[in-house]
Amino acid sequence: MPEKQYLIMLDMDARKRHYHISEAGKITNFVVQxxxxxxxxxxEVxxxxxxxxxxxxxxxxxKGRCRKVNLYLDYEDALTLADDDINEHWELYREKFLKGDFP
Structure with a gap:
């Protein structure tokens, strides 16, 4: 059961946390934030x-309020989307968050 975990600093005040577990080549659990x-x-943003x-x-x-969006994807596609989305849009998300908006 390979487990991968890492933290990437995007800026002095922004970072991406990545964690996933795979079994037999399939993602069985993940968090990317x-x-x-x-x-x-x-x-958390x-x-x-x-x-x-x-x-x-x-x-x-x-303020810590949360909006949940269901994603109708398998775990592998969702993990890829999560990494790509945060890599490409983290600056915009940070800006909205710091203004008090939802990203």
Whole structure:
């Protein structure tokens, strides 16, 4: 059961956290999230995961409120989407989050 986990600093106040488990070449669990540092604390901005046995994206505002978006994808496609989306849009998501909006 290979497990991979890493943290990538995108900027001094932004980082991407990636975690996944695979069995027999198939993703069985994953979390990919963008975190932004504000007020000395790291806060979730966007999190893709498969908790509760379905793929979804949680979008947070600076007050900690969450909007959940169901993603009708298999785990492999969702993991790829999560990495690509955060890599390509993290600056926009950070900006919206810091303004108090949902990314």
């Amino acid at each position: 963008l975190e932004v540092k504000t007020g000395g604390l790291w806060k 966007i999190r893709y995961d498969c908790a509760h046995d379905y793929v979804h994206k949680d979008c947070y505002n600076i």
